Amino acid sequence: xTNITGPDSDHPSTLVVVTATVMEMxxxxxxxDGEIPEELGWVERRESWGSLVxxxxxxxxVNAGISLGHLLGGLPGPVGVLNLGVAGAFCLETLPxxxxxxxxxxxxPEYGLLTASGIDPKGIGLSLGKAExxxxxxxxxxxxxxxAENMKLDVAGLSKxxxxxxxxVSGTAxxxxxxxxxxxxxxxxxxxFALAWACRRFKAPxxxxxxxxxxxxxxxxxxxxxxxxxxxxxxxxRVIFQRIDMECRQ
Ligand SMILES: O=C(O)c1cccc(C(=O)CC[C@H]2O[C@@H](n3cnc4c(=O)[nH]cnc43)[C@H](O)[C@@H]2O)c1
Numbered sequence: 001x002t003n004i005t006g007p008d009s010d011h012p013s014t015l016v017v018v019t020a021t022v023m024e025m026x027x028x029x030x031x032x033d034g035e036i037p038e039e040l041g042w043v044e045r046r047e048s049w050g051s052l053v054x055x056x057x058x059x060x061x062v063n064a065g066i067s068l069g070h071l072l073g074g075l076p077g078p079v080g081v082l083n084l085g086v087a088g089a090f091c092l093e094t095l096p097x098x099x100x101x102x103x104x105x106x107x108x109p110e111y112g113l114l115t116a117s118g119i120d121p122k123g124i125g126l127s128l129g130k131a132e133x134x135x136x137x138x139x140x141x142x143x144x145x146x147x148a149e150n151m152k153l154d155v156a157g158l159s160k161x162x163x164x165x166x167x168x169v170s171g172t173a174x175x176x177x178x179x180x181x182x183x184x185x186x187x188x189x190x191x192x193f194a195l196a197w198a199c200r201r202f203k204a205p206x207x208x209x210x211x212x213x214x215x216x217x218x219x220x221x222x223x224x225x226x227x228x229x230x231x232x233x234x235x236x237x238r239v240i241f242q243r244i245d246m247e248c249r250q
Contacts, residue, residue, distance in 0.1 A: 176217025
């Protein structure tokens with residue numbers, strides 16, 4: 001069990017904000033005071049609208065699934081999950097450094113049977129489980145606008161993208177091109193699929209917003225701007241929370 005109080009009659013819902021790293025959590029809450037969790041830790045804040053839990057889930061899908069699954073398993077009452085962080089873009093002309101995006105599809109391109117002709121998500125015949133009666137293989141369709149509405153988050157105007165979640169970050173232009181052409185994906189990250197799947201399993205709404213920190217597959221400094229992506233994270237967080245904040249002031 002977690003040591004999180006969760007909702008009560010004064011605070012009837014819980015919003016979990018999850019980042020992979022402490023660095024991203026500090027960026028997200030750059031303009032806010034209060035405690036930031038350590039790596040693989042969480043802190044709870046009581047807000048006027050409910051319980052706000054900040055979770056640093058750790059890098060990669062294994063950490064993400066364990067951390068969020070553990071938390072959701074111990075939380076009573078209605079809960080929504082907002083994943084904020086940085087991501088690589090497959091094309092900087094379409095998604096320039098610093099741009100904020102809203103993920104409406106998560107793909108796990110490392111799941112299945114890997115042969116010389118590539119990966120077959122159904123190749124071992126075992127799905128990850130079922131969602132709404134259908135087996136889940138390597139893809140999860142998300143409904144970020146519906147879920148954001150349920151969580152009273154403001155995501156209007158953000159570009160919607162398809163995202164790949166990987167354990168092995170694409171380290172060459174060739175690997176990036178192989179993934180981009182196979183999946184027609186827009187961005188690459190390391191936690192999104194696992195977080196989305198945990199939310200599907202626990203029937204929690206899920207919203208993922210990322211800002212672009214780099215070109216996928218490039219190690220060239222001109223294709224990276226982590227400080228800019230972090231600044232944009234802080235800005236977009238204020239926008240995402242403006243509706244909750246305004247409604248609570250009324
Ligand atoms: O030094 C590196 O090569 C490196 C590559 C990716 C990310 C980092 C970070 O320090 C941030 C960790 C966090 O960022 C997400 N992310 C950002 N860009 C990518 C990418 O091109 N491919 C996959 N993930 C990316 C990821 O979710 C990490 O948790 C350093």
